[in-house]
Amino acid sequence: MRIAVVGGLAAGPAAAAEAKRQAPDAEVVMFEEGRHVSIGTCEIPYYIAGHLGGADALVVNTAEKLERSRGFEVRLRERVTALDARAGRLVVDALDYGAQREERFDRVILATGARARRLGVPGEDAAGVFVIRDLEDAQAVRLWLETESVRHVVVAGGGYIGVEMAEAVRDRGLQATILDPSGRVLNNTVACEASDLMDRAVAAAGVAVRAEKPTEILADRAGRVRAVRTDAGELVGCQMVVVSIGVEPRTELAVAAGARVGEMGGLAVDDRMKTSLANVWACGDVAEVPRAPDGRRVLWPLAPTGRRSARVAARNAASRGGRADTFRPIAGGVAVKAFGIEVGSVGLSLAQAADAGLDAVAADVRHWTRTAAFPGSCPIDVRLVVERGAGRLLGGQIVSAEGAALRADVLVPLVQAGATARELAEDLDLVYNPPVAPAVDPLKVAASVAVRRAGR
């Protein structure tokens, strides 16, 4: 059995390794068009800030190490340009040689990932305008910061990468301005619907957040970025621009092969991560996955989900009809820490719940991370989103200088299992000790409010 894995950054290596584990006698080949595999994308802002040393800190695994330790073959700088699922045929371009050839495989796993969204405005190709996606981007940004006289950086998009990049810029002693149409940071994926702690920390760090978006990028005669024009007609002078307005799944290969695309634009897969094409599975950022609270299939381009979908795709792809694995819907957990504030978010925000047609209410509390009088105790904002009536936990958002991300983790099994606010409020034995948590944990305080607000 020959298994092809297309894409080698995060989900790809996980899928190839799992396929080889599942079917040790299979020949597993992973194609990656770039020069590197297995990159720690989440670490890029900290590498740029200078906290992690050289670029090798971003390399989780090399092709050589994977081949040696996992037993699959890695083809670097080879791009799969066409797929004939029924015939089991791939067309492969060897980029460094300009050569094209065909290969045959019994099973194909697509892990083509996502690309950073572009602004789509004039001037976007100016030197000094970057997206934050792969190792080359990371190195290019650092080189720019170290060789150009950058004083002010405009960050387009206030999501987690935008906030992390603003912090990285600040940590390098430079000025940053975030442009986000919402006028806030972390307004979408990492919902901070009910807390202003992060916004205040960003402001206190001297980072401006403007409710504007770029409409044009202006460069000097040498083609270097010098300003961003916004939809408010303002000109914001800068010597670098980071575009962090999200990612989009790289579905072209699969779509050209006839694969079905889901509502969110990612590849549609079943609960075994199988695409609509015969013998083709998909995993990682390119595939849509179901989320637990409402079953909706969404794009959730984060590493833990990618690894999980890779495992399921690979086990089924490598299975000879035996036990197959199914994908358990995601809790949708995500965490950010920047400017001394942690945000943890799980499941649906109130806005997302409404959008999903659920009758939801929110319970908001501000409590303490430890016994209130204990030295170091910090305010913590908790919002729980619950279904009216039964009080099923649909999501939670937690913001504090400490203990927010791990409290999101506490909610993960509850949201994933469809537990109720009452179970959290009344039955769950969260620990109490003055230096680590107050007598009644903020999660339980919020859950008690949620029980009342859910109304039964």
Place this chain on the structure above:
Amino acid sequence: MRIAVVGGLAAGPAAAAEAKRQAPDAEVVMFEEGRHVSIGTCEIPYYIAGHLGGADALVVNTAEKLERSRGFEVRLRERVTALDARAGRLVVDALDYGAQREERFDRVILATGARARRLGVPGEDAAGVFVIRDLEDAQAVRLWLETESVRHVVVAGGGYIGVEMAEAVRDRGLQATILDPSGRVLNNTVACEASDLMDRAVAAAGVAVRAEKPTEILADRAGRVRAVRTDAGELVGCQMVVVSIGVEPRTELAVAAGARVGEMGGLAVDDRMKTSLANVWACGDVAEVPRAPDGRRVLWPLAPTGRRSARVAARNAASRGGRADTFRPIAGGVAVKAFGIEVGSVGLSLAQAADAGLDAVAADVRHWTRTAAFPGSCPIDVRLVVERGAGRLLGGQIVSAEGAALRADVLVPLVQAGATARELAEDLDLVYNPPVAPAVDPLKVAASVAVRRAGR
């Protein structure tokens, strides 16, 4: 309907408030033999260390505030000395007046709590020998430290209170020696079976831990403690002794009334916290509660469990035959932080699992609290205890300078629900972001090892 609550320190006020909430027209009377109600026992070591200000920091609620805000009656300095369950009669001593009288109640909730165990060795009544249990103890210790020239404190018992008291003593600039037969700290309730991080932190702080126990306490002519003799024949000079060798349930009142006692010596109750006596419920430290992994009824004298059992006891006691509440078995979570190290523990240790007749194995890993290269990342030791075969999670122990207690909280719903190591390893979406958690959370790393060790 008249409802009596006997005991007013922690579970008592919670039970009285819940009973009044459940049956607003009932007359609810809470008896407390001391001068205070609603004390924050867990805060005592930090009060003694001087971190919380005056003794009022230990008072969670006053009798007046409870009466006003919760609508029940509080009788301070009144001791219930006899109970006739069938007749609904209590004998009450008004301690400040030397008067005794009878009162009639329809329902009784026992929240008589636990008392600190004594050493039972000669000389134990010397001045300067303390237990850490109530507000008076706390004040007496602080007065002793502030008026006597104490240089060295012997702490008998290396459980969580022992460790916290050793830290408090160190924080006051004094020397402490812990005597514990195991030669370690946190050897029992808060199991550190597979980690020496806490032991090393204790040693690094200059606190000696000796595998000995006191056999005699020696005093000077004025009756002040001057040394402890140990079972190794050693004399340890000191000017204060803290006895922290656990607590025992105060069952006398109930036992004299004919109540059944469980295997652990606490009051036996059903899943509605009902004792074997008609119209008598029990809650808090005096009652045995079932633990989730094996259903065994145990004493678990911690505030969160006390509040939970109080709620169930009160709802059932105050119910007029309507919906009653049942007690969900405990996860058995506990956390300590001292000397810069956090320990979180949930469910059964390997020793406890063996003792419970379960076929258990342990998976031990040392990992990182954040991305390894990230500044501030700390080593973290995780032990998971799982059932052989199915891999059901029976318990977990986590030790680190950060993020151990809240990771114990993550295990709580899993242990309480009987989840498997495989679910934790493969399906649970714990968050990942370099400043707050590594790519694969230490809990998931340990769970993967546990899946293999469980063997299937």
